[in-house]
Amino acid sequence: MSQLVSIFLHLLLFKLVAPVTFRHHRYDDLVRMLYKVHNECPHITRVYSIGRSVKGRHLYVLEFSDYPGIHEPLEPEVKYVGNMHGNEVLGRELLLQLSEFLCEEFRNRNQRIIRLVEDTRIHIMPSMNPDGYEVAAAAQERDISGYLVGRNNANGVDLNRNFPDLNTYIYYNEKNGGPNHHLPLPDNWKSQVEPETQAVIQWVRSFNFVLSANLHGGAVVANYPYDKSLEHRVRGFRRTANTPTPDDKLFQKLAKVYSYAHGWMHQGWNCGDYFPDGITNGASWYSLSKGMQDFNYLHTNCFEITLELSCDKFPLQGELQREWLGNREALIQFLEQVHQGIKGMVRDENYNNLADAVISVSGINHDVTSGAHGDYFRLLLPGTYTVTATAPGFDPETVSVTVGPAEPKLVNFQLKRSTPQAAPKRRIPNSGHRGRVLPKKVQPRAARKKEMMMKQSQRGPA
Numbered sequence: 157m158s159q160l161v162s163i164f165l166h167l168l169l170f171k172l173v174a175p176v177t178f179r180h181h182r183y184d185d186l187v188r189m190l191y192k193v194h195n196e197c198p199h200i201t202r203v204y205s206i207g208r209s210v211k212g213r214h215l216y217v218l219e220f221s222d223y224p225g226i227h228e229p230l231e232p233e234v235k236y237v238g239n240m241h242g243n244e245v246l247g248r249e250l251l252l253q254l255s256e257f258l259c260e261e262f263r264n265r266n267q268r269i270i271r272l273v274e275d276t277r278i279h280i281m282p283s284m285n286p287d288g289y290e291v292a293a294a295a296q297e298r299d300i301s302g303y304l305v306g307r308n309n310a311n312g313v314d315l316n317r318n319f320p321d322l323n324t325y326i327y328y329n330e331k332n333g334g335p336n337h338h339l340p341l342p343d344n345w346k347s348q349v350e351p352e353t354q355a356v357i358q359w360v361r362s363f364n365f366v367l368s369a370n371l372h373g374g375a376v377v378a379n380y381p382y383d384k385s386l387e388h389r390v391r392g393f394r395r396t397a398n399t400p401t402p403d404d405k406l407f408q409k410l411a412k413v414y415s416y417a418h419g420w421m422h423q424g425w426n427c428g429d430y431f432p433d434g435i436t437n438g439a440s441w442y443s444l445s446k447g448m449q450d451f452n453y454l455h456t457n458c459f460e461i462t463l464e465l466s467c468d469k470f471p472l473q474g475e476l477q478r479e480w481l482g483n484r485e486a487l488i489q490f491l492e493q494v495h496q497g498i499k500g501m502v503r504d505e506n507y508n509n510l511a512d513a514v515i516s517v518s519g520i521n522h523d524v525t526s527g528a529h530g531d532y533f534r535l536l537l538p539g540t541y542t543v544t545a546t547a548p549g550f551d552p553e554t555v556s557v558t559v560g561p562a563e564p565k566l567v568n569f570q571l572k573r574s575t576p577q578a579a580p581k582r583r584i585p586n587s588g589h590r591g592r593v594l595p596k597k598v599q600p601r602a603a604r605k606k607e608m609m610m611k612q613s614q615r616g617p618a
């Protein structure tokens with residue numbers, strides 16, 4: 157008898173504490189989950205919205221930080237974006253799981269998670285296309301199969317083909333000289349993109365993101381830029397051709413960190429496709445124009461990869477726990493990758509912070525800039541590098557630095573104001589490909605800075 161009571165109590169207890177989240181979450185449910193995590197971990201989280209979808213649904217972000225809502229200098233910003241294609245739903249559920257996991261483990265005094273949250277500002281957007289999701293979920297409930305149902309936003313637009321095309325611009329510049337980073341948006345860009353895309357563009361311009369992943373489904377592979385092939389159309393077909401960025405080796409490593417920490421991605425054979433090491437250059441798989449990852453790299457300081465996480469775009473509920481266990485370590489390890497390379501402050505002689513200073517690494521034709529607080533982050537593989545900081549009105553400063561495999565190396569710059577008679581300005585040491593000297597874009601973007609400062613002063617749930 158007492159044994160029966162014990163079993164009954166055990167079952168009851170299990171029911172009370174069992175994870176309730178291994179199920180698909182419609183929009184209202186998703187919002188409830190985000191606030192539930194926030195309420196459980198109010199001191200290390202913040203819920204905010206970056207804008208609304210076509211149908212008026214919020215594009216919510218859950219932020220994890222020891223100081224939510226505040227950028228702490230030298231603490232990098234990272235992001236995860238899920239469900240950009242409304243019918244690719246695993247990323248959405250994994251990001252909810254991840255949110256709950258970070259909160260619980262922080263509360264359980266898991267030292268690894270505490271360190272991650274204290275040293276990193278993490279932004280999690282489970283759904284970039286909540287309208288598409290509702291269409292896909294409704295079709296799923298009525299058992300209507302359709303590979304593309306719910307993929308696009310409510311205007312029928314594929315959001316991963318909706319960002320301004322900066323690749324054409326960079327391929328021209330790589331050949332003929334010109335800026336190698338922060339390529340400008342077209343003047344009328346807002347009229348050319350969907351509301352969800354516009355919200356994301358404003359978001360990525362207002363935080364100095366360093367690292368990011370965009371979660372999709374339909375294959376199992378970690379895909380890195382460029383997505384758009386350099387080759388032109390050949391007889392109506394877009395040729396696929398490996399199209400590496402100047403940071404190719406670093407991107408391959410970032411992709412491998414995910415695939416090898418993932419339960420089975422690294423094995424290569426998945427969903428009837430084979431990808432060595434479970435990674436691929438986007439363009440060498442299939443060429444894609446106006447995608448989000450290329451945009452991040454070409455318009456901001458952010459290095460983004462695209463994770464294809466499941467053969468089935470809308471996995472059965474019963475699959476979700478296995479998928480979470482297969483992805484959990486990879487999701488954490490990828491976030492930890494933001495802590496490598498070099499970082500530091502750029503200041504003038506009076507210790508004023510210099511925003512938008514350009515950090516160039518010799519041999520890598522892609523610069524990064526310091527953020528609104530004067531701090532910069534440059535992801536680099538271990539090695540010895542010649543690094544130069546430049547800002548308009550200041551003499552460039554060049555240092556040699558050796559980067560190890562673990563912690564990022566702190567490299568601060570203190571720039572001296574150039575003397576007026578020193579014009580013409582000293583040339584920046586060459587950091588271009590194949591020994592070419594490329595003109596650098598070093599103009600401060602005052603408008604962007606102002607917007608950034610305004611955004612970062614806004615606090616509290618939206």
Ligand SMILES: [Zn+2]
Nearest residue numbers: 241244372373
């Ligand atoms: Zn997709």
